[in-house]
Amino acid sequence: MATLSDIGVAAAINILTAFAFFIAFAILRLQPVNDRVYFPKWYLKGLRSSPIKTGGLASKFVNLDFRSYIKFLNWMPQALRMPEPELIDHAGLDSVVYLRIYLLGLKIFFPIACLAFTVMVPVNWTNTTLDKLQNLTFSDIDKLSISNIPNGSSRFWVHLCMAYVITFWTCFVLKREYKIIGSMRLQFLASDQRRPDQFTVKPQILNFLVNSVLHF
Incomplete structure (x- = not known):
């Protein structure tokens, strides 16, 4: 049995x-x-140039500025405080979605943890089922689980209701977050600048396709 x-x-x-x-x-x-x-x-916007093209041989591969290692975590508070539209323009939509995944985990599991500690832990801990069983090895952690509730106890209804509550809350948060991210993605695609080379078929490819169809 697992212990603390x-x-x-x-x-x-x-x-x-x-x-x-x-x-x-x-x-x-x-x-x-x-x-x-x-x-x-x-690099795509032309706001940054490759540092490999300048400096000595060692500085092209390793950052020799030791002052940058002292403040190498300064980007974190700036990224968390940055508005989402600005962060999308700065680092892309994937970065915003990545941060929202962490926030989504907090939104789901923090309320569930609080609810479990305030409702389910007292329900399980106040029973003495495991203490009455002989020739059974268990730890204090097991007293917090459903195994400490006797068969036929009305306390199982608490677990059943909590299962529905947790499922409903998880689905609600996921649906709400999916709607927000879907809206952000549509806005990102709508505001993205289109380039002619994204839609123009190159002559070599066009000739290949035409010849393939004719020979077919």
Whole structure:
């Protein structure tokens, strides 16, 4: 059976792993060799030039400005405070959707966690079913679960009602978020500037298609 120490170790491993990937992302973002990967829209708009073309051999691949490593997380508060239309123009629609996914997780799981701790935990913890069973190994964590409720107890109705409440809340938030993101996507496509080369068929391709049809 899982114990509090087991859950703590698992949580610590996940948190440290996520933090390590986050630090790696932030450091790789500063390297000149990855500049086009992290700032593609700036290159398309002509607002940024490749740092590889200037400087010495080492500076083309590694950022030698140690001052930039001190403030390598300054972009986070700016990105969170930036309005969504400005963020779309700055980093693209995918970046806004990516941030909204994290906010969506908070909108779904934070109310569910509060509801579970205030309603379901007292319902499960106040029973003594596991204490009465003999030759059974369990931990304090198991007392918080549905296994601590005796068979035929009316407290199962609480779990049933909570299942409907959680399902309804999750579907409601997902539907609302999907509607917002869908509207943002349509506005983004409608406001996107069209280029003739996106719709013009090149002569070589046109000749190939015509010849293929004639020979067919």
